[in-house]
Amino acid sequence: MENLQRYNSATYSAGRRIRQYDSLPLPACVVKDRNDDISHITDLFGATAFKMVIKRHHQQPGYTGLLSIMSNKAAQTVEHGGYVRQSREECRVIRGRLMHRLQSVRISLKCLNGTTFVDDLYPEMICPHIKLRRSMLENRSEIRKCRECRTEYSIDFDYYDSHGRAMFFTRWKDLGPDPENEIWKQHIPLNVSDLFFVSFFQSGLSAQTSTGAQTAMGVQTQVERQSQGGEISSAFGDGNDFKFDSWLTPRNKSELLRFQEQCVAWQ
Secondary structure, three states: OHHHHHOOHHHHOOOOOOHHHOOOOOOHHHHHHHHHOHHHOOOOOOHHHHHHHHHHHHHOOOOOHHHHHOOOOOOEEEEEOOEEEEEEEEEEEEOOEEEEEEEEEEEEOOOOOOOOOOOOOOOOOOEOOEOHHHHHHHOOOOOEEEOOOOEEEEEEEEEOHHHOEEEEEEEEEEOOOOOOOHHHHOOOOOOHHHHHHHHHHHHOOOOOOOHHHHHHOOOOOOOOOEEEOOOOHHHHOOOOOOOOOOOOOHHHHHHHHHHHOOOHHHO
């Protein structure tokens, strides 16, 4: 259990350093997680925890202790970039593969005029292949999936009377059987050197080169790479009757709106 904390990148983040690890060098696995930028997937665990939970699953299929640590016990509420964001994450192992679900809702601080969702929406990210802002503009209230990686997502909006509009973001990921598997690697953003190669490769393509050929070479351009989903989300019981706000309990909603009223830092 202790190793889950020691080998988690968030343990060594600014403001979250834990005294017992202050004098220790940054573990190699944490360095790799940071280089892979897996915070776009989660801050709750890294590749080492991924390996541990799959190994334990094979030994004790009914054991959920590690999974509970890699999930939120309750919704987390924070203020970020002019928004109040409430979120929770959950992990499950289905047929030997790690499944991850992120559910979040955000609403503008009450002292700001209107909710446009055009500012920084970090840490919301669909995947390396589909940009969140473009998907928001499509305004399709359904579960969609990426054709390049094992990701499904839903973007929905609701209006709370005098509190304004709230954006709900749900994302489901099949992370595969282990971090060495190609399924996991498809979720990892390209690093700087890879992006340089892609840019160089794209500049050498003729205008006649088809989008399909570029995709085959792994070029991550913003093209239509989504279709209707439902397979991965079903691992969490989210099917055709999926309700995007079902996780928002009256207590969670009350806390969200209470945080919204706190605008001291923005006045």
